[in-house]
Amino acid sequence: MPSFSNPGDRYGSDVLSSDWRKPKNGRSVEVTAEIGQVVEEVMTDFCGEIVKIERDLGTLILEDRRQRRRTFPLGPGFLLDGVPVILVAPNKKGPVSPTRTASGSVAVVGAKARVARASRIFVEGRHDAELIEKVWGADLRIEGVVVEYLEGIDDLSAHLRAFGPGPDRKVGVLVDHLVHGSKESRIADSVRKSPIGKNVLILGHPYIDVWAAVKPERLGKDAWPSVPRNIEWKKGICQQFGWPHRDQADIARAWKHILSKVESYADLEPSLLGRVEELIDFVTG
Numbered sequence: 001m002p003s004f005s006n007p008g009d010r011y012g013s014d015v016l017s018s019d020w021r022k023p024k025n026g027r028s029v030e031v032t033a034e035i036g037q038v039v040e041e042v043m044t045d046f047c048g049e050i051v052k053i054e055r056d057l058g059t060l061i062l063e064d065r066r067q068r069r070r071t072f073p074l075g076p077g078f079l080l081d082g083v084p085v086i087l088v089a090p091n092k093k094g095p096v097s098p099t100r101t102a103s104g105s106v107a108v109v110g111a112k113a114r115v116a117r118a119s120r121i122f123v124e125g126r127h128d129a130e131l132i133e134k135v136w137g138a139d140l141r142i143e144g145v146v147v148e149y150l151e152g153i154d155d156l157s158a159h160l161r162a163f164g165p166g167p168d169r170k171v172g173v174l175v176d177h178l179v180h181g182s183k184e185s186r187i188a189d190s191v192r193k194s195p196i197g198k199n200v201l202i203l204g205h206p207y208i209d210v211w212a213a214v215k216p217e218r219l220g221k222d223a224w225p226s227v228p229r230n231i232e233w234k235k236g237i238c239q240q241f242g243w244p245h246r247d248q249a250d251i252a253r254a255w256k257h258i259l260s261k262v263e264s265y266a267d268l269e270p271s272l273l274g275r276v277e278e279l280i281d282f283v284t285g
Contacts, residue, residue, distance in 0.1 A: 028076050028084040032091075033060055039087070040079040041072050052220075055089035056257035057243055071242050117144045119170040119283035120163065124153050127255055128174060128210045135265055136276060143284050156187055157194070165199035172279030178204020201282040203275040208233050211258055213272040218261040 033053050039062065040047040048062030051069070063069045072078075076086045121140075123129050129149040132140075140147065150159055153175055165171045173191075178184045188202040207213055211234065212224045219241075227236030238245035238254050245251065265273055 028086045030088055031080060031085040033074065033087040033089060037080065039085070041070075042077050042079060042084075044070075046070055046072075053089055054257055055092075056260050057253055058089070059244070060087065073244070117146075117283065118168055119145065119172075121145060121147045121172045121174065121279050121283060122156075122159065123147060123149050123174045124176050125149050125151060125210075127259075128176070130255075130259060131210055131213070131262065131268075132174075132276060134259060134262055135268065136280065139280070143280065145280065145283055153184055153187055157191060160191065160196055160200060165196045167199060169199070170283045171200045172283045173200065173202040174275060174279060175202060175204035176210060177206065177208050178202075179206050201279060203279055205269070205272045205275055207269075207271075210272070211237065211255065213269050214258055214262055215267055215269060218267050219258065 033050055035050055035053065037050045038048065039050065041062065046062060046064065048064035048068075048070070050060055051063045052061040053074075054060070055074075058074050059071050060074055061069055061071050074087050074089055076084075078085050078087050121132075123132065126149050129147050132147055150156065153173075156173065160171060163169070163171060173188075175184050175188060178188060184204060188204070191197055191200055191202060205213055216223050221241065225237065225240040227233050227240070231239075234251050234254070235245045237243075238250065243250070243254050243257075245254070261267065
């Protein structure tokens with residue numbers, strides 16, 4: 001019986017003695033994506049420089065030598081200097097103590113939240129509430145104002161009747177797309193004419209959704225695109241911006257990305273700023 005170590009053995013040594021499954025270029029290693037790195041996306045052979053990293057969207061943008069740009073998801077499937085890599089987003093920088101709140105007010109160091117007032121501010125949805133919290137949250141806690149979201153304005157009258165507005169229980173309501181002739185304007189008019197109307201202030205902005213109250217240049221865009229009526233607005237926005245938009249999780253990531261670009265009142269359109277400030281004055285006055 002011939003020995004496996006015999007030089008004349010045409011099958012060589014034991015093939016199982018080494019890692020025969022190891023790829024020829026080596027296994028992927030995790031690498032932090034950085035602006036300026038040149039990588040190749042293996043599925044499309046698109047090679048370019050990393051010009052933008054969107055950690056909230058989980059994507060990066062490559063630009064090739066012809067200045068063509070493409071968006072790819074972070075993760076595996078890239079080559080860096082010929083080595084397969086898994087690209088991950090860089091860590092966020094640590095927070096810096098602000099001297100002013102995001103709304104522009106002077107920050108009160110060590111201030112405790114006031115016991116909640118009976119008055120409230122109602123907003124249509126979760127995204128509206130999160131945006132208001134990010135910009136006006138510090139002020140609202142000092143004033144003791146609670147923001148609640150309604151999941152739509154269709155049942156506003158029922159919500160108000162259940163709450164029971166009064167001179168000491170005022171309600172401010174922020175409404176999306178409050179323009180003349182809209183469904184929202186008809187609902188607002190009916191509340192104003194009702195017996196509780198004097199203790200309720202309904203204000204709104206002209207945008208279809210509060211997303212568009214964020215200045216588009218903060219997202220590196222010239223303008224918010226127009227979306228055909230037969231396409232869900234948020235999905236249409238993501239599609240035209242080249243963002244993932246397959247399901248609700250993608251929409252949630254898109255909003256997280258938009259919200260991350262808002263650092264202060266200066267990142268929002270004046271048509272929203274004035275309305276929110278007026279509502280705060282109404283419920284605290």
